[in-house]
Amino acid sequence: MxxxxxxxxxxxxxxxxxxxxxxxxxxxxxxxxxxxxxxxxxxxYSQAAGIRRTSRCEQCGTRFEWIQSRDGEGRMYCGSACKQKAYRTRRTEHDRWSQEWREQERREREERQRRQEQERRDEEERRRGQEQARDRSGRRNSHHRIYTVEEARRILYKHAQMTDDQAVPIPKSVYRTALRLTHPDHNPGTGAEAFKEVHEAGAFLKRHGLLHGIV
Structure with a gap:
């Protein structure tokens, strides 16, 4: 022919x-x-062999032919060069995403550390304020608090410079003598703490009805 x-x-x-x-x-x-x-x-080849397919390369956009039985269900790229280029592109995108993710994790970790540090400083400031308030309260109430009758008797007789005769109720003269001997105006050398202690002891005995007798 x-x-x-x-x-x-x-x-x-x-x-x-x-x-x-x-x-x-x-x-x-x-x-x-x-x-x-x-x-x-x-x-x-199988029965489907020899069926030519035409597809468009997802990397370069050109049309190419392929055989279904040899290449499976479908082909995405026209050749190994486009396939490798697409792999490098995906790898670059993955690396960029991984870097952004690590950067976001680092920022979140720094933010958590900053919040924890701020909470720690706030807690220390609150504790320091409580301690200072307790110190101020202790300075205002630095005199000894009295909780028993025996302790109140001991304080009155000690500052009145008398011997306790175990009299019940306690004479008011003991209380007044203790106030006179510890009062800062009459005794400049005596501190105010002793006077407050005597006053508190007397108030305690009055509340319990044990400060009566000889005026």
């Missing part, structure tokens, strides 16, 4: 145009197409 002049023949397998140097009996553009045609003709 003589082909018309100027007509280019096509490969029987991939439909590409044959080279001008191909002989008059050439049917395939390459050895790979010849082997695929041989396998399809001899049942080496």
């Amino acid at each position: 003589i082909m018309p002049t100027g007509t280019r023949r096509r490969c029987a397998e991939c439909t590409k145009q044959l080279s001008t140097k191909a002989g008059p009996r050439a049917r395939y553009c390459s050895q790979a197409c010849r082997q695929r045609a041989y396998r399809a003709a001899n049942g080496l």
